[in-house]
Amino acid sequence: MKKNSPNIETINSLSLNDIEKIGAELEDIIKSETKPVKNNISTHTASSGLGGGISECSGLSCRINSIDQLSRFALMYSDKIYIQSYFTKYPYISVFYDLDSLRETFFDDITLILKLDPLIDNDFIGFYCPATETCFTCQAKTFIGEAAGKNFTSSYINLQQKYLNNMSVEAVIEYDELEFLFDGPEPFFHHSYSWSQLDIPIPLKKRPTILKKIKAGAKVNLSKTMIKDLGFHTDYAHTIVSDALAGIAASKFYNSIFISDNNLHFNFLNSLQPVKEIANRNRIAEKYLTAIVPFINDVKLRDILKIRQREKESFLLFRKGLNEAINNFSSPSGITTEKEAKDLYADIIRPSIAQLDIKVKQAKKDLVVNTYRPVIGIAGVISFGMLAGLFPNDFSEIIKALGLFKFGTDFVSNLLTLGDSEEKLKSEQFYFLWKLKKKANS
Numbered sequence: 001m002k003k004n005s006p007n008i009e010t011i012n013s014l015s016l017n018d019i020e021k022i023g024a025e026l027e028d029i030i031k032s033e034t035k036p037v038k039n040n041i042s043t044h045t046a047s048s049g050l051g052g053g054i055s056e057c058s059g060l061s062c063r064i065n066s067i068d069q070l071s072r073f074a075l076m077y078s079d080k081i082y083i084q085s086y087f088t089k090y091p092y093i094s095v096f097y098d099l100d101s102l103r104e105t106f107f108d109d110i111t112l113i114l115k116l117d118p119l120i121d122n123d124f125i126g127f128y129c130p131a132t133e134t135c136f137t138c139q140a141k142t143f144i145g146e147a148a149g150k151n152f153t154s155s156y157i158n159l160q161q162k163y164l165n166n167m168s169v170e171a172v173i174e175y176d177e178l179e180f181l182f183d184g185p186e187p188f189f190h191h192s193y194s195w196s197q198l199d200i201p202i203p204l205k206k207r208p209t210i211l212k213k214i215k216a217g218a219k220v221n222l223s224k225t226m227i228k229d230l231g232f233h234t235d236y237a238h239t240i241v242s243d244a245l246a247g248i249a250a251s252k253f254y255n256s257i258f259i260s261d262n263n264l265h266f267n268f269l270n271s272l273q274p275v276k277e278i279a280n281r282n283r284i285a286e287k288y289l290t291a292i293v294p295f296i297n298d299v300k301l302r303d304i305l306k307i308r309q310r311e312k313e314s315f316l317l318f319r320k321g322l323n324e325a326i327n328n329f330s331s332p333s334g335i336t337t338e339k340e341a342k343d344l345y346a347d348i349i350r351p352s353i354a355q356l357d358i359k360v361k362q363a364k365k366d367l368v369v370n371t372y373r374p375v376i377g378i379a380g381v382i383s384f385g386m387l388a389g390l391f392p393n394d395f396s397e398i399i400k401a402l403g404l405f406k407f408g409t410d411f412v413s414n415l416l417t418l419g420d421s422e423e424k425l426k427s428e429q430f431y432f433l434w435k436l437k438k439k440a441n442s
Helices: 008-012 016-032 060-076 090-095 099-121 136-143 146-166 208-215 224-230 232-253 263-272 277-287 301-310 312-329 338-369 373-387 395-402 409-426 431-441
Strands: 043-046 080-084 125-128 168-174 177-183 193-197 257-259
Touching (some): 016 090, 043 232, 060 080, 099 301, 146 232, 277 312, 301 431, 312 338, 312 431, 409 431
Parallel strands (some): 043 080, 043 257
Antiparallel strands (some): 168 177, 177 193
16 A cells, blocks of 8 residues: 555555465455345345446446446445455466556456455445356346246347347457457447457458458457457356356345346346336335535545534435336336436425425524624524534534624524424425535535
């Protein structure tokens, strides 16, 4: 560690065996702390991609964006979220990475853990180790049911075909390596991806004309037949199915709800067995959080964490209110577009927050009317401080520090009445959001 970030010099001095050994030791620590627990429906298990894993994208910026999204969901909706260990891949990672790439991946993994550290310390996020040696069909039968096992093969083949129909692949030589460039529409691809390798795959060797163009420096669009022969569609489908089943397995173990930011996970699982109403509601809350609460990205994570810790009861009321709003607002198929999520905010949540603003203004107005005029300015500062949560609970210390006892007991009584007004506000379902909005605007 160096200035709260991984020490690059130390990591660059590690050998391949060193990194694999450290990764294995960290994985063993996580496994030793993995125990089945009794959780509630507000505990979640995240997909690999949403948890910052490399299954969908290995770029550090994408991974950081994912855990930022996950962290906000954790603080805005969840009691605790379990994410896949970043070190499960280390026993066999040298098959796919050279030493420099492995060092970079190790640096990235440690960077993400450091960013998650405040939520890990406060038990909002924990790690789990997914099973890696169980076949897909057996996992489907075990964790979803016999019917799921029977439907698995056809659903898996269908997903492969959808990837084949929705992906485009280009091949080009870059820095003496063969590079494949992948692209396609959402939800199959969040953005374009690339993959490099030194060896020429056999299907490409069998097309000498195409290979000659590539070696000559041309960027060649590969046909669907070539993509199929190279097996890229099955690779992508395998990743989706692996993540979905690992998430379901962990959710069963932790008695939690599986969440993901990729609709393909839910589409696949739904093809095996219909997703339950509670799971669907959790999916909506995760996927459309920024649309339902549009100012959430304007609040720093550490500030959300502080408000969450300080307003525990208000948070529970907010979550209950949000669930009711989703249930009452949604069609039978649930919220399926960002526009519908924005409508939920505009029609239900925003008016509720505005109503709280009106109540605060009325509380301040009542204070002015019932308090001595010479101290209106001071009273305004105190009232704002109380409502914004800036002052400590021991109100007598504030009055003493400001020398306000000389104004008499009526003044003190009126200030305490304002404190009572805030307590009344806390009983409102969206008081928690109101606090966050104030922080966003500050």
